[in-house]
Amino acid sequence: MSNKAYNIGRYRLEPYRGHKTRHTCPQCKKAGKFSRYIDRQTGLFLADNVGKCNRLDNCGYHFTPRQYFEQTPAALQSVQHTQAQVKPESARRPIEIPAEYFQPSLKGYGANNFVKFLCRLFGEARALELAALYHLGTSNAIWPGACIFWLVDRTGRTFAGQVFDFDPATGKTIRETGADGRERRRSNWVHYAIDRSLKAQGKPAPAWLKTYIEQAARFPFCFGLHQLSDSNDRRPVAVVESAKTCLIMTGFEPSAVWLAVGSLSYLNAERLAPAKNRTIILYPDKGCFQAWELKASELRAAGFVVAVSDFLERHTDARAKDDIADLYIRATLAPNAPQSAQERPTASEPPQHTTEPPQPATAPGNGLPDNFARVGETLEFNGLPIAWLNAEEVAEAVAAAPHLALEILAAASPAAGTLIDRFGLELAA
Numbered sequence: 249m250s251n252k253a254y255n256i257g258r259y260r261l262e263p264y265r266g267h268k269t270r271h272t273c274p275q276c277k278k279a280g281k282f283s284r285y286i287d288r289q290t291g292l293f294l295a296d297n298v299g300k301c302n303r304l305d306n307c308g309y310h311f312t313p314r315q316y317f318e319q320t321p322a323a324l325q326s327v328q329h330t331q332a333q334v335k336p337e338s339a340r341r342p343i344e345i346p347a348e349y350f351q352p353s354l355k356g357y358g359a360n361n362f363v364k365f366l367c368r369l370f371g372e373a374r375a376l377e378l379a380a381l382y383h384l385g386t387s388n389a390i391w392p393g394a395c396i397f398w399l400v401d402r403t404g405r406t407f408a409g410q411v412f413d414f415d416p417a418t419g420k421t422i423r424e425t426g427a428d429g430r431e432r433r434r435s436n437w438v439h440y441a442i443d444r445s446l447k448a449q450g451k452p453a454p455a456w457l458k459t460y461i462e463q464a465a466r467f468p469f470c471f472g473l474h475q476l477s478d479s480n481d482r483r484p485v486a487v488v489e490s491a492k493t494c495l496i497m498t499g500f501e502p503s504a505v506w507l508a509v510g511s512l513s514y515l516n517a518e519r520l521a522p523a524k525n526r527t528i529i530l531y532p533d534k535g536c537f538q539a540w541e542l543k544a545s546e547l548r549a550a551g552f553v554v555a556v557s558d559f560l561e562r563h564t565d566a567r568a569k570d571d572i573a574d575l576y577i578r579a580t581l582a583p584n585a586p587q588s589a590q591e592r593p594t595a596s597e598p599p600q601h602t603t604e605p606p607q608p609a610t611a612p613g614n615g616l617p618d619n620f621a622r623v624g625e626t627l628e629f630n631g632l633p634i635a636w637l638n639a640e641e642v643a644e645a646v647a648a649a650p651h652l653a654l655e656i657l658a659a660a661s662p663a664a665g666t667l668i669d670r671f672g673l674e675l676a677a
């Protein structure tokens with residue numbers, strides 16, 4: 249196996265773009281039923297038998313990229329493959345969506361199923377503040393009352409939007425079974441909703457929309473990026489995967505600026521560059537800690553001050569695939585919760601289970617890397633308490649002792665310390 253070639257997240261099934269994107273299945277030989285895997289980086293198909301048959305019950309063929317790389321001799325992997333119909337991610341670019349579609353969507357919150365759920369969690373006033381802060385939109389084009397998570401940049405321009413239909417009682421994305429028998433989440437993109445709505449009105453697609461569908465990057469920067477436009481704002485930056493988690497955690501924990509990367513494959517120095525002068529804490533979903541820690545080490549090598557929260561890994565109430573908001577939602581909506589969300593004095597009060605104080609990482613003076621010392625309770629780096637270090641020195645300290653990253657960040661920045669305390673992070677021993 250060529251380990252170099254296999255890289256989780258690099259391959260994906262070719263998205264549906266008409267009949268040309270569905271091929272003949274190598275097993276059942278049915279035409280138009282087979283989805284092939286493509287390499288996101290090059291836009292090339294893998295070999296023509298690597299893919300998945302849509303006839304789940306009658307055929308069930310699924311040959312994954314991992315199986316392909318495990319079972320194919322390296323010499324045969326280098327054969328030239330054909331270009332897929334879709335452009336590779338690298339060939340796509342950010343394309344602005346005109347404000348005439350963005351601005352009118354910023355209303356209708358009374359019928360927006362996600363905002364209804366926010367009202368359950370935080371009360372109406374706070375829910376509307378959050379909707380305004382993140383420029384939430386409402387769309388009825390695909391599903392009535394669906395929520396648009398617009399990607400707004402630091403100049404207030406918008407380049408993409410995810411559309412989700414939520415259950416207003418649980419906040420979960422609604423799932424439905426398609427004509428092919430496969431279950432899907434009700435999620436789509438705002439450009440598709442615009443296209444659909446224009447078609448319903450009998451209007452032709454404008455030129456920008458055609459270009460957008462062909463060439464636009466789908467998730468060109470972090471959701472929530474627009475909040476980083478104020479250079480006086482020194483709050484730490486907390487990064488999660490999904491826009492929904494990002495928004496709900498802002499309700500629970502406004503002492504951080506919450507961003508969503510959209511996908512682990514987008515968690516890189518380029519995407520986080522606007523947050524480079526801040527303390528960054530990453531909050532992976534349950535089960536994803538190692539993969540995010542790997543990304544964090546790349547970011548540290550690029551000069552970022554970043555730590556990864558292991559809260560979900562250690563929290564006994566966390567279920568597989570939970571994100572950090574899931575725990576907060578369950579604690580808030582539990583029948584025996586101490587008080588309803590509406591009665592809570594401030595939305596920033598964390599649920600009970602998160603209040604354990606962090607434990608000291610190591611016994612004083614014991615097992616610390618070179619250049620570190622513990623004087624009483626205080627951790628020192630190069631002879632100075634962490635709290636005295638400037639940003640470059642903090643970055644240096646984190647890079648020198650990644651396993652102490654959370655403690656260093658907590659000591660370096662009172663705001664990060666508050667955040668870390670609240671999430672009950674246990675520091676690695």
Ligand SMILES: [Zn+2]
Pocket residue numbers: 273274275276277278281301302303307308309
């Ligand atoms: Zn088949």
